């Protein structure tokens with residue numbers, strides 16, 4: 326069962342009980358959207374670049390279907406989504422980044438190495454190259470940089486060389502093949518808590534989906550859509566994402582056409598109870614900015 330991360334905090338900071346239009350930029354399985362609607366949001370627009378997520382979200386918000394619109398879109402096109410609906414201001418924005426449990430667990434998506442399956446990894450399966458296609462072309466230096474930067478992997482160069490060597494013999498088409506290449510490239514250091522392939526899978530996923538590209542421009546565009554007193558909640562799961570949100574929020578507070586105030590000096594993190602109940606929540610960082 327999917328459980329939205331830091332949902333109590335999201336409701337507390339977004340205060341949907343005031344009513345108004347809320348935008349969930351990453352609707353996923355609809356957990357946060359459902360909570361916002363239940364909490365009193367008068368209207369909700371939910372975006373996701375993954376159309377199968379929208380199918381699931383539709384069920385989660387079915388009770389409020391007359392107040393909800395789910396849109397298949399990258400949140401980086403939020404301005405367009407709002408423009409085409411004649412919306413100029415919103416009363417709250419939420420983004421909850423990363424992968425949903427559905428994406429990770431549905432066989433055939435290629436995000437997980439727990440099963441051997443086609444190496445796809447696209448959140449939007451209607452668009453762009455799969456991980457297998459990208460791995461076919463990329464040179465060693467690019468691979469090493471991606472794995473180092475997005476995976477914060479110290480053995481990135483070895484892994485990159487391992488990928489290039491392996492694909493000379495046989496194309497890399499499955500998660501199992503990639504995981505085996507990574508494990509072979511990393512020196513054995515006894516039993517580790519996380520699988521050595523985890524960081525490389527994360528890096529390649531971020532790359533395939535261009536997850537960090539234009540993120541700061543998106544944040545700048547999104548805060549301009551807030552009405553006075555409205556807030557933007559950003560939940561991240563990766564230190565690189567959190568760094569971008571932190572710096573951008575600060576920069577926006579210091580100099581932006583609209584007046585903004587960062588309400589979370591330090592990011593909020595899940596409480597002990599939530600971390601215990603929902604291990605996925607453990608790396609969450611929650612930041613809020615308000616239009617004043």
Ligand SMILES: C[S@@+](CC[C@H](N)C(=O)[O-])C[C@H]1O[C@@H](n2cnc3c(N)ncnc32)[C@H](O)[C@@H]1O
Pocket residue numbers: 327328329330350351352353354355356357358372373374375378398399400401421422423424425426448
């Ligand atoms: C962690 S899940 C969201 C879970 C959701 N808050 C819930 O309660 O069910 C993240 C979602 O964001 C979507 N996503 C990631 N990047 C996106 C982007 N650039 N534009 C739109 N959706 C995106 C993913 O497809 C995924 O469904």
